[in-house]
Structure formats: C-alpha cells, structure tokens
Amino acid sequence: MNRKSRFLLLVMVCVMVMMAFAACGSPAKEEASEVSAEATEVTAEESAEMPEESSETTEEPTEVTTESIVVAAASEGKVGNWGLGNEYEVQALLTKYGQDTTYLSQAFDMDGFDDGSITLASAMTYNELGLVKNDYEGGYGYGDSVDYIDMNDEGVAMLEDNLFCTKEFAEANPNTVKAFIYASMKGWEYACANPEEAAEIVYKYGSSVSSEHQAYMAAEVKKLVETDMAGNAVSDYGYMDEAAMQQTLDLAKEYIQLEDAAAAETLSALTLADISDGSYWADAMASEGTLEAPEKTDVSVQLKWLPQAQFMGYYVALDKGYYEEAGLNVTITPGGGDISETTAVYTGQVDFGVTWVSNLIAANAGGMSLMEVAQVFQRSGLVLVYKLSE
DSSP states (O other): OOHHHHHHHHHHHHHHHHHHHHHHOOHHHHHHHHHHHHHHHHHHHHHHHSOOOOSSOOOOOOOOOHHHHHHHHHHTTOBEEOOSSOHHHHHHHHHHTTOOOOOEEOOSSSHHHHTTSOSBEEEETTTHHHHHHOOSTTOOOOGGGEEEEETTTTTOOOOOOEEEEEHHHHHHOHHHHHHHHHHHHHHHHHHHHSHHHHHHHHHHTTOSSOHHHHHHHHHHHHHHHHBOTTSOBOOSTTOOOHHHHHHHHHHHHHHOOOSSHHHHHHHHHOOHHHHBOTHHHHHHHHHTTOOOOOSOOEEEEEOSSSSSGGGHHHHHHHHTTHHHHTTOEEEEEOOOSSSOHHHHHHTTSSSEEEEOHHHHHHHHHTTOOEEEEEEOOOSOOEEEEEETTO
8 A cells, every 4th residue: 555545544544533532422511411401491490480579678567565456446446444433544554655545435245345346345354354255155255366455564453342331430330340341351261262162152142144154253353352463462351552552542533533623622632541441451350250249230231233253252251151250240232223332331321332442532532431441352353355366
C-alpha cells in the first residue's frame, strides 16, 4: 500500500471513531439534563400556583379583653340590669372603661340575652347565670359557650345580702337581736356544710324554682357566704368586713342618685357607723349559745325575694329548731311583694329584714334608721354574662 493510500485509510479511521463517540454520548450527562428539565418544569408549576405577594401589611386580629367587650356592648347600648340596687356596680364598671353609665332595663328572665337584644346581661351567679348555662327546667342550655365579667375581679363589687333591723328595735331588744343572729348564723353554717340538704329544706318550704335549680343555687350561694371579694376563705358566718363595707358605701355615694336635696346631702355624709353595728354580731358569736333570754320571743323576718336557696340559712335555722333553741318563735315572710323589706322593717311590720347594703344605704339617706347587724354574703354575686361567639 503506497503512502497516499495509507494516509486516506488513517483519515477514515479517525472520522469513524469521532462519529461513534458522538453517537454514544455520556449517559450521566443525559440523565442530569433530564432531571434538570423536570425540576425546572415543577418549579414553574409551583410558581404559577403561588399567590402574588401583597404589598399591604396584614393586620393581626384584635385581642378580646374585658375592656373591649364592655366598650363594644356599651357603644351599642346593650348592657342590661334590673335597677334594683346593684346597677351601681354596672355603672362603676362602665365608668372604669370610660363609657356612659346608661344601661338597658332588663326583665327578670334572660330572654333579652337569648335573643341578642342584650349583649352584656346582668346575672346573679346563683340564679340567672345557672339558668343561662344549664338545660334543666327553665334553663337556656348555653353551657360553656358563654363567659362572664365578675364585679369582684373588676374591683367594683358591692356587698349584698345582710341581716338588719332598726336601731330602736336593737336598743330595746338587744338579747332578741343577739339570739336571732346566733341562731341564723348557725343555720347558715349548717346550710353551707350541707348545701344539698339545705336546698331540699328550702324546696319543702315553698321554693319558687325547680329542685334542680334550687340545688345549683345552694352550691353557688355557699361560695358567696364563705369567700370574700379577694377570693379568701371566710369562716366566721355573718362577719362584717370593714374594707368591703367601706367600698360598698363609697360606690353607693358615687352612683346612687336621689332627687331630694336633703336626702342627697345625708347620703354624702353617711359613715359605716350610720348604717351598721357589729357589736351585736360579735357578742352573739362569742356567747356560743349561752345568751340571755330574749326580750321579745315572737319575731319575724322579711326576705328580699321569694323562697329560694339565696336565703337557705334562715330556713335551715327554722327547720332544725335553732330559733326555738334560742327562745324564739320565728316567722319567715317572703319578699317580692308591694312592700319592700326596708319599708316593712322601718314601719314595724316585721322585726328583721334581709336586703342588699346599697338598699339599706339609700333607705337611711331617705330618713330611715336601719342598722345592719350581720353581713351574710361576703362578696358580690353579680356578673355580666356574654356569648363567646359574639
């Protein structure tokens, strides 16, 4: 083979080698190229699904607080109360959060709360709150879908159920007053130790509510009798806490509105000594039942409302014979009639009465000489209930 032929053969071999290498290529490179393409395709799809980034800042939801709840309800004019003497606590709460003190007149049922016409409805822990939450007879069955604002927690609480008589009656019948206090507080002690039995006793004497609600009431009333405004336990039944009394008097002076100028002036000047005397209670509790014979043996007490566990201590004292042991023949008169308990005591129709401290303060400002001799409820039972969904 000549030189020219060898050169041509060499050229043909080189060309064939280069063509073979190009045809085979690199498997790893081809695989990487395919993965890269797929990745690019997925990224494009994901990018298409992603929402466009907004230039506006997203606002965080407003925190729900007691203040926001009160302000919202007050601005809509949907804060309710009965106007019977504890509306001053509601007004003090509204003032605390910079709101007008106007409130809706609330009926004695909770229909206004149920239909939404009242957003913040007044309720006593031992009565209306139980009806709102429970589903027994007369209940609305809201369960845990409601919450409430406690006047004690808000620092605007006023004392409620107390035992009182006139100053003149106490001065003329000191042994009778002490005997009645002692037997009544003994009844309260037993009732709080045995709330279920106490509820049954009240029901027997003509309860104004169902037996199920009566049992609920007794358990809640026990808390008001044995716990003070700060949540501390109270073991002395009927104890008159001066600080709680003074807070009640101060709030009464600020929010009770009297049309008579002389009565308004009297109200502004009232002191604790003008509305209460703790010496009778102290003597009664120290006696351990060894009291002198009462001057008057046939006595009566008018309650603030109809028979219910709110007054279970008096019914227990009557049923267990504690009044009889103290030398007293006691008649319990239900309230809620045409004559208030303060007027009934002042006019001598009954000897003792059960009322809220604010009612007694207003009565004395108006010229009655009433005197508290024992403080049964140690904290306020008033709350403002609201729906959690609203």
